[in-house]
Amino acid sequence: xxxxxxxxxxxxxxxxxxxxxVSFTVEEGEIFGVLGPNGAGKTTTVECVAGLRxxxxxxxxxxxxxxxxxxxxxxxxxxxxxxxxxxxxxxxALDLYASFYRAPxxxxxxxxxxxxxxxxxxxxGKLSGGQQQRLxxxxxLVGSPRVAILDELTTGLDPQARRDTWELIERVRDDGxxxxxxxxxxxxxxxxxxxLALIDSGRLVALDSPAGxxxxxxxxxxxxxxxxxxxxxxxxxxxxxVTEMRRSGGQITVTGTGDLLLAITTALSAAHVVPADxxxxxxxxxxxxxxxxxxxxx
Ligand SMILES: Nc1ncnc2c1ncn2[C@@H]1O[C@H](COP(=O)(O)OP(=O)(O)OP(=O)(O)O)[C@@H](O)[C@H]1O
Numbered sequence: 700x701x702x703x704x705x706x707x708x709x710x711x712x713x714x715x716x717x718x719x720x721v722s723f724t725v726e727e728g729e730i731f732g733v734l735g736p737n738g739a740g741k742t743t744t745v746e747c748v749a750g751l752r753x754x755x756x757x758x759x760x761x762x763x764x765x766x767x768x769x770x771x772x773x774x775x776x777x778x779x780x781x782x783x784x785x786x787x788x789x790x791x792a793l794d795l796y797a798s799f800y801r802a803p804x805x806x807x808x809x810x811x812x813x814x815x816x817x818x819x820x821x822x823x824g825k826l827s828g829g830q831q832q833r834l835x836x837x838x839x840l841v842g843s844p845r846v847a848i849l850d851e852l853t854t855g856l857d858p859q860a861r862r863d864t865w866e867l868i869e870r871v872r873d874d875g876x877x878x879x880x881x882x883x884x885x886x887x888x889x890x891x892x893x894x895l896a897l898i899d900s901g902r903l904v905a906l907d908s909p910a911g912x913x914x915x916x917x918x919x920x921x922x923x924x925x926x927x928x929x930x931x932x933x934x935x936x937x938x939x940x941v942t943e944m945r946r947s948g949g950q951i952t953v954t955g956t957g958d959l960l961l962a963i964t965t966a967l968s969a970a971h972v973v974p975a976d977x978x979x980x981x982x983x984x985x986x987x988x989x990x991x992x993x994x995x996x997x
Contacts, residue, residue: 700726700727701724701725701726701727702725702726702727702729702761702762702845702846702877703723703724703725703731703748703759703760703761703846703877703879704724704725704758704759704760705721705722705723705724705744705747705748705757705758705759705760706722706757706758706759707720707721707722707756707757707758708720708721708722708744708747708754708756708757708758708759709721709754709755709756709757710740710743710744710747710752710754710755711755716901717740717743717901718740718743718744718747718754718901719740719900719901719902720757720902720903721740721744721757721896721898721901721902721903722757722903723896723903723906725846725877725879726877727877728872728875728877729872729877729878729893729894730868730869730872730878730880730891730892730893731877731878731879731880731892731893731894731895731896732880732881732882732887732888732891732892732894732895732896733745733879733880733881733882733895733896733898734882734883734885734888734892734895734896734897734898734984734988734996735883735897735898735899735904735996736883736899736994736996736997737883739883739898739899739900739901740898740900740901741850741881741883741898742778742779742850742851742881744898745848745850745879745881746778747759748761748848748879749774749776749848750766750770750771750774751776751778761773761774761846762845762846771799771842772800772801772802772842772844773842773844773845773846774844774845774846774847774848775838775839775840775841775842775844775846775847775848775876776839776847776848777835777836777838777839777847777848777849777850777852778848778850779850779851779854779881782823782831783823783834784823784824785822785823785824785825786822786823786824787822787823788819788820788821788822788823789810789815789818789819789820789821789822789823789826789834790806790810790819790820792823792834792838793806793809793810793834793837793838793841794806796838796841796842797841797842799842800841800842800843802843803841803842803843804840804841804842804843806837806841809837809840809841810837812837812867812870813833813834813836813837813867814833814863814867815830815833815834815837818830818834827860828855828856828857828860829856829857829860829861829863829864832852832853832856832860832864833863833864833867835852836849836852836864836867836868836871840871840876844876845875845876845877846876846877846878846879847871847876847877847878847879848878848879848880848881849868849878849879849880849881850881851881851882851883852864852868852880852882853865853882853884853887854883854884861887865887865890865891868880868891869891880892883996883997884997885983885984885985885988885996885997888909888984889909889983889984892908892909893908894906894907894908895907895908895909895912895984897912897987897988897991897992899988899991899992899994904988904991904992905987905991909984912984912987912991913981913982913983913984913986913987915987915990915991916982916986916987916989916990916991917956917982917990918956918957918981918982919942919954919955919956919982919986920954920955920956920959920960920979920980920981920982921952921953921954921979921980922952922953922954922955922959922960922963922977922978922979922980923950923951923952923953923976923977923978923980924950924951924963924974924975924976924977924978925949925950925951925974925975925976926949926951926967926972926973926974926975927972927973927974927975928971928972930967930970930972932944932946934966934967934970934972935951935953935963935966935967938955938962938963938966939957939962940955940956940957940958940959940962940963941953941954941955941959941962941963942954942955942956943955950976959979960979964977984996985997
C-alpha cells in the first residue's frame, strides 16, 4: 500500500527554485530516505509532505489524501529546527504534546522505549544532544502516528548516540510505523533505508535501494594488500577485472569491478605471492552520488 505519494512537486522561494519536479512514493512499513547535500531541498520537500508548506505545483498525498486534523493525527513530525523551552521538563513536554491528540500513546511507555524513563523530570535544557533527539522522536510518536517524518535526526550526535538512534528508528519501524527520513549522512542512509531518493539542487537524481544505487555506478571495489615478494605489475594489470593499480610504499591498491578479489588472489597465487593485510572496500553511496551527480555528498 502506498502511504505517501508525491507527484511533480515544485517549490520556489522568491526567485530560487528549491524543489524541481520531484516525484516518489513511499510504501507502508518502509524506511524511505531523502538523501542529498546541504541545501538540496530535502527539508522543503518533506515540509510539503507534512502539509507545512504549500507546493507551487504538483500534488502530495498521505494515506490516500488525508488533510487537516486527520492528517495531523496520523503523521508524526520531527523537524530539524524544532527545539523546546530549556526549562520544560521531559514529562511536561510529552504531556503537552499528548494533549494535542484525541487518542495519544501512553507516553510513560514511550519514554521507556526511547530510553529516557530516568530523565522524566529533567528539564529539556539539561539533556544531552542524543537525549534531546530521542525526546523529539518520542514527541513525534506521541500521537501514535502511522507515518513519521524525521529530519536530520542524528546531526550533531557522537557516533554512539547516532547508532543508538538508528536502533531506535528500526524498532519504531518494526512497530509498524512508516518512516520518511531526511539525512545527509551516507552511512545513516545505507544502514537504515529500504529505499532512497537522491536529491541534488532540488532535483531527484535517482531512486532505488542503497544496493541498487551503488550498483548503478558499476559496483566498483578497491582491494589493498602488502605482497610477500616483488611481482610485476602486469600480473594484475592484465586482469579484465582490474581498472587501476597503484603502489605506495609497500602497499598495493587495486580498483576494479566484477569478482575482483577472486581474480587478484588467483593471479597472485599463480605468481607465488601471498597478499598480507588484505582489505576489500566496496563502493558506497558517496561513490554512487559522485557517479550520478559529479559531486561529493559530504
Ligand atoms: N523559508 C525559506 N525562505 C527562503 N529560502 C529558503 C527557506 N527555506 C529554505 N530556503 C532555501 O532553500 C534551499 C533548500 O533548503 P532546504 O532546507 O529545503 O534544503 P535541505 O536539503 O534540507 O538542506 P539542509 O540539510 O541544509 O537543511 C536552501 O538554499 C535554503 O537556503
